[in-house]
Amino acid sequence: MNVPHAHLLALAAVLFGLGCLGFLLRRNAIIVLASIELMLNAANLAFLTGSRMHSSAAQPSLEGPIFALFVILIAAAEAAVGLALVIALYRLKRTAELDSSSELRG
Numbered sequence: 001m002n003v004p005h006a007h008l009l010a011l012a013a014v015l016f017g018l019g020c021l022g023f024l025l026r027r028n029a030i031i032v033l034a035s036i037e038l039m040l041n042a043a044n045l046a047f048l049t050g051s052r053m054h055s056s057a058a059q060p061s062l063e064g065p066i067f068a069l070f071v072i073l074i075a076a077a078e079a080a081v082g083l084a085l086v087i088a089l090y091r092l093k094r095t096a097e098l099d100s101s102s103e104l105r106g
Contacts, residue, residue: 015042029089029096034083040075041042044068 051064
């Protein structure tokens with residue numbers, strides 16, 4: 001099944017936009033982290049689509065999958081550190097709402 005490149009890039013743009021909206025509008029720390037993950041997955045889809053667009057059968061392009069692998073590694077580290085911060089915030093404040101944590105401000 002061959003999905004057109006424009007459809008994949010449009011899907012990546014919609015996913016990134018939804019992630020941005022969730023990041024900007026929501027106040028729950030877990031939802032904010034999930035929105036960041038959604039934006040990173042949209043970037044992965046764009047990297048893989050671009051790699052597919054610029055490759056041929058004779059010479060496949062590996063830059064997109066390599067970048068996607070790095071993004072997955074960064075997302076795993078972000079999830080681990082972010083969830084540790086959310087657990088610490090919840091133990092301190094008994095809520096995961098970002099508005100109630102004035103200690104995060106510089």
